[in-house]
Amino acid sequence: MKIGIVCYPTFGGSGVVATELGKALANEGHQVHFITYSQPARLDFFSANLFYHEVSVRDYPLFDYAPYESALASKLVDVVRFEQLDILHVHYAIPHASAAFMAKQILATYGINIPFVTTLHGTDITLVGKDATYKPVVTFSINQSDGVTTVSEDLKEDTYKHFDIQKEIKVIPNFIDFNRFSLQPKDHFKKAIAPNNERILIHTSNFRKVKNTPDVIRTFQKVLGKIPSKLLMVGDGPERTANEQLCRELNISEDVRFLGKQDAIEEILSVSDLFLMPSESESFGLAALEAMACKVPIITTNAGGLPELNIDGYCGYMSNVGDVEDMAKNAIMILENDDTLKEFKEHAYLRAQDFDLKKVLPMYIEYYNEVLQFKSY
Ligand code: GMT
Secondary structure (H helix, E strand, O other): OEEEEEOOOOOOHHHHHHHHHHHHHHHOOOEEEEEEOOOOOOOOOOOOOEEEEEOOOOOOOOOOOOOHHHHHHHHHHHHHHHHOOOEEEEEOHHHHHHHHHHHHHHHHOOOOOOOEEEEEOOHHHHOOOOOOOOHHHHHHHHHHOOEEEEOOHHHHHHHHHHOOOOOOEEEOOOOEOOOOOOOOOOHHHHHHHOOOOOEEEEEEOOOOHHHOHHHHHHHHHHHHOOOOEEEEEEOOOOOHHHHHHHHHHOOOHHHEEEEEOOOOHHHHHOOOOEEEEOOOOOOOOHHHHHHHHOOOOEEEEOOOOHHHOOOEOOOEEEEOOOOHHHHHHHHHHHHOOHHHHHHHHHHHHHHHHHHEHHHHHHHHHHHHHHHHHOOOO
16 A cells, blocks of 8 residues: 655654554555654664655745645645555544645645545644634535544543534554564662662653643652652643652752653663653543553553553552542552562553554554445545
């Protein structure tokens, strides 16, 4: 198959899923064309089946807001025509689904029928999409998609609840590539962070409000009161400065390290004992799955699709959003005893295997074939 993938090429979860999916499809012999405004973060190598087409938006004095959606639609028309793509797969509804719809209409005037699949990742529905500013366009372009997937049952239900959707939605969960994410021997690194063999807690995110990062710090403070430990805060974003300030106010800065954006996240996860994800909303929780693949148990909220990943009392624990007391109590329960920690680590790894790339990739390929079978103008 020749597949065009549109995504946000950043460190965000939707971009990671799109890029890893494209790479895996290319490994299977499919030809994959990424169409976006800059090289996706994890697409920094050569592969015979991978192509990248940059969407550039012309700067023009008349534009207060550069029309990216039109530039993307035009690029899609160009790439589909000249590379003879079979299918487009757009990740994140805004503005990718509507750009794909426009491209599809234009291509029909050339006698080309290109189906497009839209994958909804979370905030394109739960936060941004629901906003009246975008809702009619999001609703329309989901309904016009030839196929629609969500990354959890919860997101599927949310989409039906908040939008007037006539389309059947298919759930295909996030996945993990164990070739990259697995426990690695990084003892020297562990020693540098925790010289006295302290437990290492970790949070990775883009530090947006929805990630509820102050609760990471408050939970850690309570754990620190009982168990010698260190906290790694990985990533960057709008809340980071306030988080650093909070650590100073709580007088725990010495035990918290803000590492900023990191490429080799699997190496940092490999030295960690517990992952904290106190999100207000989370459609799946890819960062938690990455941790589990590296044998790191997870403390999460029960928001959104997290109960579809986390198994309470097995590979971690779940608490209500904001219940720092409960999260700290559960964290201590896992961390205070070596045997318990070991058991949770093994369970985290076993649970992650349910989302192995090898199991999820065929679901996408099967879905593309289904969509191609029923393609319509
Ligand atoms: O979590 C983020 O802030 C990034 C966001 C995105 O859209 O890139 O991630 C969303 O998609 C991921 C991949 O499908 C999911 O694993 C995340 O749970 C989801 N984030 C939220 O729902 C907040």
